[in-house]
Structure formats: C-alpha cells, structure tokens
Amino acid sequence: MTLGPEEHHYRTPTGPLSRPSSDNYGPxxxxxxxxxxxxxxxxxxxxxxxxxxxxxxxxxxxxxxxxxxxxxxxxxxxxxxxxxxxxxxxxxxxxxxxxxxxxxxxxxxxxxxxxxxxxxxxxxxxxxxxxxxxxxxxxxxxxxxxxxxxxxxxxxxxxxxxxxMDEHSPSGIPNKRHRSASPIYGGNGAVAPPVTMPYHQTSPTATRPQGRGLSWAEDPFAVDPDVTLQVLEHFFQDVNNATYGIFPRHHFLGWVRACPEKSRDEKLLLYAMLAIGSRFAEDTHAAFGKQCAHVAADALRNTQGQNSIAVVQGRLLLGLYHYAKGANETAWELIAAGVSAALYLRYNTEDGCSRHDTNGRSDFGLSTEQLIECKRRTLWSAFMMDRYCGSRCTLINPKDIFLRLPCLDDSFERGVQSEAPHYDNGIIDPAMANVTPASPISPMGWLCLMAALWGEVVDFVYRAPHRSSVTYQDAYERFYAQTSAVLQNWLSRLPEQLRLSRDNVERSIKGGYSGPYVLMHLLYHLSWVKMNRFVRHALIAGSVTRNIRATQHHSHELLQVMNTLRAAKWDMAEKDGHIASFSFTTPFAGYAILAAIDVVGAGGLDLQLKSTLDLISCGLESLRELARYWDSARDQDKACEKRYYQIHNVLKHPFTARSGCWLGREWGVHSSLEKEFSEEDDCIYGADDRLYFDALREDDPTSGKTPSNAGQRTV
Incomplete structure (x- = not known):
C-alpha cells in the first residue's frame, strides 16, 4: 500500500535501522x-x-x-x-x-x-x-x-x-473469594504496587568493550556505541513514536553519533532514554538498562534545584522506567518532579518555550525552532503522563496551557517554524486555537486534545460522589450534554487519514504513528464509558437506560479497535515479514482494555455471548503483548483472564456458579474488576438486574422485547 499525499506528512522520516544479523534467520x-x-x-x-x-x-x-x-x-x-x-x-x-x-x-x-x-x-x-x-x-x-x-x-x-507457570495456568473454576483477589485499579490506569515480579526479568548481560564503564562522566555512546544505538532505536520505536514524541528521531540519532563532547545534562538524559529503551530491547540488555537507570538516578540527585530541559525530560523518562517495572510510588515521584520543573520553567506558555537558555550552546544540537518544539512536546508529554500515570488529582490545569499543539513530525525533524494552532483552553483568542482537519498537527497533537477531554471526564466522575444530592442531577446532565458535544466535535474534526478504519491502521503502522493513532480512539471510547458508567444512578432514574446502553456500546467499540489492529497486523505480516515484529506498546491501553472487558463481561443476552467472548479474547491477547514490557498490564491481564473463565464457568454451571448465573436467555457476572466506586455510583453493576437487561434488549433489535422471567446476576 502506498501513502497518498494527504497522509504522507504523518510518516516518520525513514532511515536505516541497525538490526542484528540473526534477524535474517527463522526459529x-x-x-x-x-x-x-x-x-x-x-x-x-x-x-x-x-x-x-x-x-x-x-x-x-x-x-x-x-x-x-x-x-x-x-x-x-x-x-x-x-x-x-x-x-x-x-x-x-x-x-x-x-x-x-x-x-x-x-x-x-x-x-x-x-x-x-x-x-x-x-x-x-x-x-x-x-x-x-x-x-x-x-x-x-x-x-x-x-x-x-x-x-x-x-x-x-x-x-x-x-x-x-502458576500465574498463567487459569483454573476452570474461579476462587470463591474472587472479590478480594482482583487488583485495584485507579481511574486513570494506576495500579497499586504489585506483589509479583514483572515479566521482563534481568537476563545475562551483553558483553561490552573492556575499559571505560558507564558513569555520568562518560558518554554511553563512547563506552559502547553498538548497544547504545540498538537501545536508542527501541526507545524511539516504542516510547517516542508510541506516545511521547519528544525528540526528532533522525536528528537526535545523528547528534548522538557526531557529537563527541556532550554536556553533563545531555548525558543524564541519554542514560534515562537508555533505561526506558532497554525495557523493549533484547533481554541481554536488561542489565545494561538497569545500570543506565542507576547512573541517571544518581545524576538527578546531583541536580537538585538545577532545572533544565534535560533534567525535566530525564525525570519524566526515568519515572516511566520505574512505572514499567511496577515501582509506582517512585515513578510518580519522578514524574511529579518533572511536571513541576516544566511548569517552573514555564513550558506551558509560548514565551517560556521561546526563552533562550544561558548556557551558550544548543541542547542536543537542535536548531532554535527544533528546541522550541522540543520544549512544547516535553510539556505535552508531561501533561499526558499526568493523566495516565498519576493520581486522581492532576498537576497541570488545562486552563493554564497557553501553548501550540505539537506540529507535524516532518516539520519538527526539518526544524521548520511551527504553524500549529494553540490549544483552546477557553481563555486564549479563539482565532488562535481554530483546529480543523487541515490543521498542521501531528497525531500526537490530536491525542493531546483527547487526553485533555479524558481528564475533564475523570475530574467530574471523581468529584461527583461529593456533590449534594439536590444538585447532582442538574450538574450531571449539564456536564453530559457539554462533554458529549465536545467528544463528537473532536471526532468530526479528525482528518480523513486519522479516522478509524482498517486501511488507516495499516498506514499508521507503516508510518510509525500507530501508538498515538490507536490510543486516541481508545481514549475516545473510554471517555464515553467512564462518563456513562460511573453515575449516581438512583438520582438520574430517567437516564439510566441511556447510560447502560452507551457504556456497553462504547466498551464493545473500544475492544473492536484492538480487534481491527490485530487483523491489520496479521494481514500485513503475510505481505511484509518485518511488520510481523510490530508491537503495540502504549501502556495506558492496558487500563482501557480492562475497563472495556469489565463492562462487556458484566452480563448480556445469549445472542451476544459468542461475540463478547471473542472480543474479550482479543483484549487478553493485547494485554499479554503489553505485559512483556509493563508490569501494570501483567496484573490487568490476570484480572481479565479471570473474568474470561468466570463467564465460561457460568455457562458450564449456570445454577451453581459462585461468580454469576445464567437463567433464561441472559447471563451475568456480579463482581466488578474496578473497585473504586460503590454500586450506588455504578450503573453497570449497581443498577437493578431487570433494568439492566431490558436496556440491553432495547439496544438489540434482534432480541425482541419480551422480558424473561429470571435474568439475575446475583446468587
């Protein structure tokens, strides 16, 4: 498939990849x-x-x-x-x-x-x-x-x-005390510190040249150029291109090779990049990555009070490294410190990003325009990490962002002055923030817009239980109408090449922007799921049916996004063997998949059962792929796998299963995977069973309107 001119500008500039010779041979x-x-x-x-x-x-x-x-x-x-x-x-x-x-x-x-x-x-x-x-x-x-x-x-x-082996050998019958066995997930995907070891274990170290060792005083490229470039390739493929597009890939790799005298800040950042990049490299580089993480951590401790772009980026990337390992408290401390430093340097404003540093040299060999865009993207990356990895209370208020959206990746690589519109925070001149399908915005920019909407939904949902019951209904319905309009407006403004389709998925994989492309569509559906599911349903009795149907619909659509990605990947693998090694490595997708499986696995009509199990199976496949790199996905995989077998247990023992039941033409499981909200605040697991199944029947024209005599999800 060839790319047309309308989507060519989304491609990451091509260049040779350094790959080991063993890739030429099969198993x-x-x-x-x-x-x-x-x-x-x-x-x-x-x-x-x-x-x-x-x-x-x-x-x-x-x-x-x-x-x-x-x-x-x-x-x-x-x-x-x-x-x-x-x-x-x-x-x-x-x-x-x-x-x-x-x-x-x-x-x-x-x-x-x-x-x-x-x-x-x-x-x-x-x-x-x-x-x-x-x-x-x-x-x-x-x-x-x-x-x-x-x-x-x-x-x-x-x-x-x-x-x-024990953790991945599912039992046919769920444990009786499954309610307490499921891990607790935050609304933004954060997971409590796990008690099990991560998938990615330390492996035998790759041999490196004798002599100079890894330290803050040494350039890692000078110590071991081959391993450094290999791991950096993984960083750009699985971190930079996947979600957080902070750096221009080809320019940066050229600078790594060509610059023999790197500053201490630049070496600090390189070690942080190598640390997180090693999570996606061969197992033989795990010890190398761990060593790089120690060097970066020591360097950050010695730069307390000295804020710079490299320090901000180093904290964010090292935090991401610890998040991948499951050290969530350490991860959030580093990310929060990086966010605070970015705000201190005023990277949330165009003036702050345009301000020249006083060190007399250009960081990473970037041109003036590249450095300005790099600072913008650093802030936007911090903004997204704040919403994906942080706590319920975010640090960056969208109303304080007076910044352009990330420009086209090709413009960033070539150092062209950005013409991207500003982010519309409701304060800035609307003429400066006019976003259209033709706007010169990268896929990361469209993802940032959706991440901001997701943050608004999360803020409302977590504040809602504290609202007065007298004002709740009016406040919720007003928020629902406004947010629905904004979500639909975002979708309508997407350029044709970023709309969800099988062909566009293939284009995104070939163009190197599949991470932000797929994640923006997952976030779109997840925002609908969150907004509709977690409501005080007793106070909005007239809208509960609407919410149940919308929650189910968007949960199915979310899993269908992953199904489309899988199908496109398989088809491309037949045509191009190199594409077969493509992996979707965006960690927040794990929480989105869990949230969707929690809904579609709550119960439904017998006619939908096969398609539901197929979608859950697809979600599990995606979680296992993510679990190779992210510890949070490992727990999510175990919880969703348990739900899959709970449903099978209900089908096998419809009247005696402890996890749910199947009576009449309806099946159900009564235990939610997400435990943050009570049943009073959850219209999927807390609503009356008859109301729940009737809502699904009204949404399915093939099911008929005749209610069954039973259809309970509790035993």
Whole structure:
C-alpha cells in the first residue's frame, strides 16, 4: 500500500535501522530467537506457525503435530523431545523440565539434579530447519550459530517459566473469594504496587568493550556505541513514536553519533532514554538498562534545584522506567518532579518555550525552532503522563496551557517554524486555537486534545460522589450534554487519514504513528464509558437506560479497535515479514482494555455471548503483548483472564456458579474488576438486574422485547 499525499506528512522520516544479523534467520531450535506470533492459515498452502521476521513452519508434517517451541529436525520432521533430561528423571522415566540450576522435578523432590556429561553439547546439535516464506529468505541456521549465548538464554527462559507457570495456568473454576483477589485499579490506569515480579526479568548481560564503564562522566555512546544505538532505536520505536514524541528521531540519532563532547545534562538524559529503551530491547540488555537507570538516578540527585530541559525530560523518562517495572510510588515521584520543573520553567506558555537558555550552546544540537518544539512536546508529554500515570488529582490545569499543539513530525525533524494552532483552553483568542482537519498537527497533537477531554471526564466522575444530592442531577446532565458535544466535535474534526478504519491502521503502522493513532480512539471510547458508567444512578432514574446502553456500546467499540489492529497486523505480516515484529506498546491501553472487558463481561443476552467472548479474547491477547514490557498490564491481564473463565464457568454451571448465573436467555457476572466506586455510583453493576437487561434488549433489535422471567446476576 502506498501513502497518498494527504497522509504522507504523518510518516516518520525513514532511515536505516541497525538490526542484528540473526534477524535474517527463522526459529531453528528449542530456544529460537524469534518471537512466536501464533497460527495462521495461508490460502492454498496450509496452516503454519508464524514467527517474527515473516518465518514459518507447518503445524503438521506427515500427519504429526509440530510443537512451535521445539520446531523441526534437520530432516524436516517434528522434534519429539529436547534431549535434556537429567539422570534422575531418565532413571525414573518421568518428564524433565530443565531450569537454571536444577530441573523442576528435582527441585520439587529437594534432591540434587545430576546432568549427563553430554548435556551442554546437545543444544548445539539440536538445531532444526525452518520453512522460508518464499520471499527470498535465507535458509535456516542453527541456534548455536546465530546466538552464542543460547545456553545461558535457555536457562534463563526456563527459570522465567518456572516463576510464572502458576500465574498463567487459569483454573476452570474461579476462587470463591474472587472479590478480594482482583487488583485495584485507579481511574486513570494506576495500579497499586504489585506483589509479583514483572515479566521482563534481568537476563545475562551483553558483553561490552573492556575499559571505560558507564558513569555520568562518560558518554554511553563512547563506552559502547553498538548497544547504545540498538537501545536508542527501541526507545524511539516504542516510547517516542508510541506516545511521547519528544525528540526528532533522525536528528537526535545523528547528534548522538557526531557529537563527541556532550554536556553533563545531555548525558543524564541519554542514560534515562537508555533505561526506558532497554525495557523493549533484547533481554541481554536488561542489565545494561538497569545500570543506565542507576547512573541517571544518581545524576538527578546531583541536580537538585538545577532545572533544565534535560533534567525535566530525564525525570519524566526515568519515572516511566520505574512505572514499567511496577515501582509506582517512585515513578510518580519522578514524574511529579518533572511536571513541576516544566511548569517552573514555564513550558506551558509560548514565551517560556521561546526563552533562550544561558548556557551558550544548543541542547542536543537542535536548531532554535527544533528546541522550541522540543520544549512544547516535553510539556505535552508531561501533561499526558499526568493523566495516565498519576493520581486522581492532576498537576497541570488545562486552563493554564497557553501553548501550540505539537506540529507535524516532518516539520519538527526539518526544524521548520511551527504553524500549529494553540490549544483552546477557553481563555486564549479563539482565532488562535481554530483546529480543523487541515490543521498542521501531528497525531500526537490530536491525542493531546483527547487526553485533555479524558481528564475533564475523570475530574467530574471523581468529584461527583461529593456533590449534594439536590444538585447532582442538574450538574450531571449539564456536564453530559457539554462533554458529549465536545467528544463528537473532536471526532468530526479528525482528518480523513486519522479516522478509524482498517486501511488507516495499516498506514499508521507503516508510518510509525500507530501508538498515538490507536490510543486516541481508545481514549475516545473510554471517555464515553467512564462518563456513562460511573453515575449516581438512583438520582438520574430517567437516564439510566441511556447510560447502560452507551457504556456497553462504547466498551464493545473500544475492544473492536484492538480487534481491527490485530487483523491489520496479521494481514500485513503475510505481505511484509518485518511488520510481523510490530508491537503495540502504549501502556495506558492496558487500563482501557480492562475497563472495556469489565463492562462487556458484566452480563448480556445469549445472542451476544459468542461475540463478547471473542472480543474479550482479543483484549487478553493485547494485554499479554503489553505485559512483556509493563508490569501494570501483567496484573490487568490476570484480572481479565479471570473474568474470561468466570463467564465460561457460568455457562458450564449456570445454577451453581459462585461468580454469576445464567437463567433464561441472559447471563451475568456480579463482581466488578474496578473497585473504586460503590454500586450506588455504578450503573453497570449497581443498577437493578431487570433494568439492566431490558436496556440491553432495547439496544438489540434482534432480541425482541419480551422480558424473561429470571435474568439475575446475583446468587
């Protein structure tokens, strides 16, 4: 697909990517280096296991099933076993699951795990072949040849599996005390500090040149240029392009290579970028990222009271690193400090962004216009983090933002003066803030507008329980009418290339702006869900049916956005193997998916059951992808997976299930995943069951109008 001129300006400027040579080869052994993507049926060819890079192996060979984790032998036969059993398991003729220092069986039996002398060499001879895609891919290659650290990686992988196998083995029957088992989620996606380890575990370190070590006094590029550039590529792909587009990618990477004398502030920022970028890089870079995080933290401690653009950005990015790890208190302290410093420097105003620094040099080699835009985008990134990662009370008041929206990415890269309109805070001259589909605004700019609307919804919802019951109905209906109009106005002003469609999803992936593009549509539907669901329904009796139907509709639409993304990704993987490695890495999407699953999984009509389970399954797939990088998504995945099996349990035991019931032509689950509001403030789980199901029936023209005799969600 080629991009037309109307959407060409959204593309991130192209440039060569530095990728390891092992990416040219498919999975060839028990611990293949390629990410497994799933099963795909190819017309005229059969069913295949698909891996990143476009490589595949058939699911069956000569009638035998192929294990995707083990692959094929050199003779293109399904691998039967890994030949790694320890001596005790061989003697007892039991299954042996290897680990870091002991197999799982010996560990459980508390006995020494004795390895066969030839054990270490077996992994070198157990490489298999791969079936190429027919697009000129090179033939298969042994794992030992393409991955010198295979033995270490294998042990780490099995140790990781042992840590997480219990957490990802769902039970068919939910725990009786499921209400207290579910994690508590904030209205903006914040999660209480978890008690489990994150998915992304520390792995064997990549070898680095001997001599100079990582420290604030050293330029990380001078210490290890290859690893630095690899991790920075991940930063730009999975952080900068995904949500927080603070820097012009090509200019910045050119400066990293060309500038031998970087200031201390610039090195501080580089270490913070490398820390968060390492969360998305290979596991072998985890220790490198942790070291960079320590250097950045020490540098920030030594810059107390010295605010600069690099210090602001370093705090925000290091906070994001800790948020990814699940250290939410540390994350919010850093983000809050970054937000406060940005406001102190007056980056919320055009005058503050245009003010020249007195250090006599241009930060990061940026031109004057690039530096001004970089400051704008720093403030907008802080604004979004404030709404995604923070507490209920935000630090940045939108009425205090007198700033242009982020300009087109191509203009930022070329250093062209911004012509983007100002943000309309209700105070500034409306002529300066006129946003139209033709406005020169980047996808990040449209996302900022939606994030501001989302913040308004969250503010009202959390203040509502404290309103007088006498004034609540009038205040709510007035807010509902105003917010509905603003949301619809935002959607109507979107340029054609940013409207939700399968083709536009593909364009966004190819153009490198799929993160803000998908997230803006998730936030749009999530704002409707939040505004309609969390109401004092006893005080707005005449509007409850409207709210139930709108909450259900937008929850289904939200999950449909992720379904469209998945379908587009799969189709593109067939055409372009490189696209198969694309990952959606925007963390706030995890909370949006959980909120939608909480609604569609609350109950419904039997005719909607299959589509509901399909949408929940799609949401779970997206959460598992996010959980590779973000600890919050791990908890969200576990909670939503539990809901999925709760529904199955209701279907299997309709009259005895502890989690809900299925009577007549309606099914329901009575336990909410979000625990912040009482049932009096929740029209989905708190409204009368008959009213709830009647509202869904009125919204479904195929269901008829005849009410059933039962249809209760509580037992």
């Amino acid at each position: 060839a052994g028990p611990e293949c280096s390629k990410k497994y993507l799933g099963i795909r049926e190819l017309p005229g060819e059969g069913t295949f296991h698909l891996y990143e890079g476009g490589y595949r192996i058939p699911t069956h060979v000569d009638g035998e099933t192929v294990n995707p984790a083990w692959g094929l032998t050199k003779a293109n036969k399904p691998r039967k076993r890994l030949a790694m059993a320890c001596l005790d398991c061989r003697e007892k003729k039991i299954k042996c699951e290897p680990g870091a220092s002991s197999c799982l069986q010996c560990e459980k039996a508390k006995r020494p795990c004795r390895k066969a002398p030839s054990h270490q060499s077996q992994s070198e001879t157990s490489s298999g072949s791969v079936w190429p895609t027919g697009t000129g891919s090179p033939p298969g290659k042994s794992v030992s040849a393409s991955s010198p650290h295979q033995g270490e990686d294998m042990e780490h992988e099995m140790a990781s599996k042992r840590r997480t």
